[in-house]
Amino acid sequence: MDLTEYVQRQKHVVAQQSRAVRDFTVFDYNYIPEKPFIRSESKQIIDAMLRFDVSGIATNFAVIGSRGSGKTLTMKYLARVVPAQTDLSMRYVNCRHHNTSFKILARLLNKRCTGLSLDKLFEMFSESITGKTVFVLDEVDLMSAKDKNRDILYLLSRSEKPVMVIMLSNNPHLLRELDAASKSSLQLVQMHFANYNAEQINAILLERAQKGLVSYDYTEVSEIAAMTTKKTNSDTRVAIKTLYYNVTEPQKSVESCFENARKDIVIDVINDLSDQNLLILTAAAQNKSDLTKNIYDLYCRLCRSQCEKPFSYVYYYSNLGYLQSIGLIALVSTKFGRTYTNRVVLTFNHSILFDTCRLRFSRVPAPRS
Template sequence: MDFESYLRECQQRLSAATSRVKDFAVFDFNHIPDQPLMREECQRLIDIKLRFSLTGIPTHLAVIGSRGSGKTLTLKYLQTIIPSRTDLTVLYANCRTHNTSFKILAHLLGVQARGASLTELYDRFRVRYPNKTVVVLDEVDLMSLKDRRREILYLLSRSEAPYMVIMLSNNPHVLKELDPATMSSLQPELIHFRNYNADQIAAILQDRANRGLHEWDKGSLSHVAALTVRNANADARLAIKTLYYSVTETRRDVEQCFEKARHDIVVDMIHDLSDPNLMILKAVSLRGTDFVKEIYERYCRLSHSRYLKPFSYVYFYSNLSYLQSVGLIALLSAKVGRSYTNRAVLTFDQSILDTVSKLRLDA
């Protein structure tokens, strides 16, 4: 085929695909639907916020759930409806982007804060937000190691001003990592977002289809939902991306679209990992046994070869469980001799990891 005819064929294919789509925005992961699917966990969140609004006494929360269980969307949606119906101010920061207490406060104040101290910034925060305020800290486990004590949690929970903290995380271990002093003033209540079931994923897809597509096939929505629940820990993001491919990539069937979407999402996730987590993942993949103890040794060797101080075993292990919570590895317990030994294995095609780690770690 020559250039011209290939170009023409591509154009035809694309215009056939785009003619099926009414609104591409519904495939954007940051899209906030008008009516998100309501689940029990959301009711508790609303109850607690209303109680705070009435009494001024905060209940700090830790919202924990796997990737794609709707944590970010739910809190962002509530941010659009709560302030207009109550006297609460709701603030949101993502700790992946703003990864120290200092950067979070600067972000919430909308300032460039070079030169100021954390205390100065916090004083400004108190002046700016004297009233009942809910501070949502998304992906709180991704705060930098430089801020291991997560000072902002301590400040907000100790404050005389009515501040309520809602931490979101994929990683159930995040609470164990908190400083004892912070933990005792925060005393967060836990809200666990369960994984969606296939009907719920199908309902989420149905809503996107209603809003964003001219035509679709109901059977394939259920098929995508079933694949997502069965093979991808019910990550709604993957379902939405699969739907996107199944309308725009007409030459692929649903299962191929699902694999393509999964590949993209794994690449994104690996790109987003911190260097230590990337190294841990690399250590999982390197030749040798899959016993966690040995993976730790391989990880230490990788760190030393880069003149980096490795994490302690405990901290290494909590990072392993983070990698499990985002679905990149599976932690298994296997009986060896008389005792149980922990093992870790990758859940995706290793070649993706090799490409990224070659670029980032030269390993």
């Protein structure tokens, strides 16, 4: 069969499989349901927003939770409904894509601001605020090391304009890393978005299935929810992609669809990691010992081979917590002599990591056999 014949045949196959889907947008990670699953934790944030609307006195939040726990979706949904019923406006910035205070302010101003100082840029930004405003800074832990103090937080905390700050992060140790002056000024309320349980993921999948599919198997939806809870740290993105594969590739088992979805998500997550976190994972994959201290020693050597400055041990350990929160490693407490330490267990196929490293770095050790 030549390529032309294959394209013609597969076009027919894909068209047949797609008939089960009424609306493909429900499988988009940016999809915001009309009535999303409401987490009980979000009610505290809503109440704080309403008090801010009435009083002008802000309560600032640091919302911590694993990937796929609904942090971003909740904030984007609130940005749709809260301004419509209050005098508040909401502004959202992803700090992965705008990873310095300067870039964040330029994004909020929607301008190219080269040649300006940070203070001048913040002055322009302050002048643009015309009312009570809620600023959502997503993935704030991924701001560049060049902006170690995350100056935007201090500037917002000292602003004379009525502003409320909500930071979203996967890193459970975020507050330890923040500048002391910023923490003191912001008076952050820390909130944890716990992982969804199987029943909650089942409800999320059913909402999407009812809106987007012509028909679905309730038993298979429940099976997807159970596997997601058990094997992926309750990452709803894996569940949603599994449902998509299950519908569009009906000849495959639910287990096969789940493994394909999980692999896709892991590839996306690893590709999005910083160079430093890639080197930490590489050290964990390479080291004969899986103890955190021994992995740190190899990580430092790898950094030097790439002309990178390694993290301090404290910051390295904090990043291990982040890598665990996104489901790439498991930290297992182990007795070593008279004390306890942690072992690092990678939870994905190492070949994915090394494929990414070969593209990112000039000199990376081969996978350990």
